[in-house]
Amino acid sequence: MKDRWPLFWLALHRRRRMLGALLLGMVAFEALIVVVAGALAPGDLFSSGGKGPPSAYQAFSGSSGNVSIASYPGLLGAGLTHPFWIAMQLTAIGSLAAAAVAADVESGTVELVMVRPVSRSRLLAERTAALLAVVLALNAAATVTVAAGVALSPGIHRAVPLSGVFAAGFMGIGFALCMIGPAMAVSAAGRRRSQVIGATIAIAAVGFAVNFIALAWTPAAPLRFLSPFHYYTPGDALAEGGVLWPQFGILAGVGLLGLLLAHVLLRRRDLAP
Template sequence: MRSRWPLFWIALYRRRRMLAALLVGMVAFEALIVVVAGALAPADLFAAGGKGPPSAYRAFSGSSGAVSIASYPGLLGAGLTHPFWIALQLTAIGSLAAAAVAADVESGTVELVVVRPVSRSRLLAERTAALVFAVLVLNAAATLTVAAGVALSPDIHRMVPLSGVLAAGLMGFGFALCMTGPAMAVSAAGRRRAQVIGATIAIGAVGFAVNFIALAWEPAAPLRFLSPFHYYAPGDALAEGGVLWPQLGVLVGTGLLGILAAHLLLRRRDLAP
């Protein structure tokens, strides 16, 4: 089996230690969030002088505004939009995307790789598949950890159905695809791995900042449509108990367009260092 897709397996094998560390970190962090939610009611956790959390906190609950962070769906959603969660996702995406094309161009080895019977399309397809598989495993681990915590906590389970946890996990995978597409496009066009990693981090950081500002400052509200975090709303999925299909469609569609752009760019570019 591994002889059929060698580039796919090599991409994962070369970063197996990093991916294992990210997987452990993801499980440990989501377990911590569930433990905190079960130990202290979110309303008590964010209570301050009898007042609820500031409206700006809506950006941290993984919600478009309907779910407060001072609730079980909001607190669990915060665990799926926390900067640590984002950093783990972007680390996997940036590393594997940079290695897809740009790293080989930078090192001067791409001309040795892209020879018959390994075409440019096959190179990008297998390495894209490796990246998609990696983020799928990370999101599955986070989802299963949260689902186990919800199932073991009657108080949380009354407010958060397991179907909502699975829906939030699917939204998380959609978000990862949304980040993967542009990262692969930059890798297909770039000549340095730093360009890909920097672009991946920039898209994630700027997107989060734009969504935060749009939720906290009413005049900037229209800007939220430019951020992937407006469409990635795990808090809403947890509260509603189902997938937000229009938002998921935007996330997946953006990712697929980015991957298509990567293929077009790679087919037309000069691979000389």
């Protein structure tokens, strides 16, 4: 099988230690979130003087406004939108997307890769598949960890159905797709791996900031539609117990458009260093 998809397996092999560390980190972090949720009542954790948390905290609970972070769905949703969770996702996406095209162009090895011969479409397809396999593994690790914690905590389970946990994990895949598409497009057009990593981080950081500002400041509310974090709402999925298909469709659609753009850019560009 490795002979049929050599670029796919090579991409995973080169980053096997990093991917192993990310998987362990994801499991440990989500386990910690579940332990905290089970040990402390969310309402007590975020209450101050009898008041609930500010509306801007919805950005941290992964909600569009229906779920407070001072609840079990909101607290578990915070574990799926926490900067640490985002950083692990972006580390995998930025690293593998940069290696898809831009890193080989930067190092001058792309001509050796293509001499087999390997078509540009196959190069992009196999390395995109490797990236998708990685983000699926990361989100599966987070989802299974949270699901196990919820199943073992009757108090949390009464407020959060297991179907909601798996729906939130599925929404995480949609968010990853939304990041992968633009990252692969930058890699297909770029000549430096730093360009891809920088663009990936910038999209996520600016998107999170825009969503936070839109929730905190009413005049900026329309800007929330420009942020992927307006559509990636694991807190809502946890509370409702199902996948939010319109939001998932937008996230996946952005990712697919990015991959299509990457294909067009790679076919038209000069691969010489």
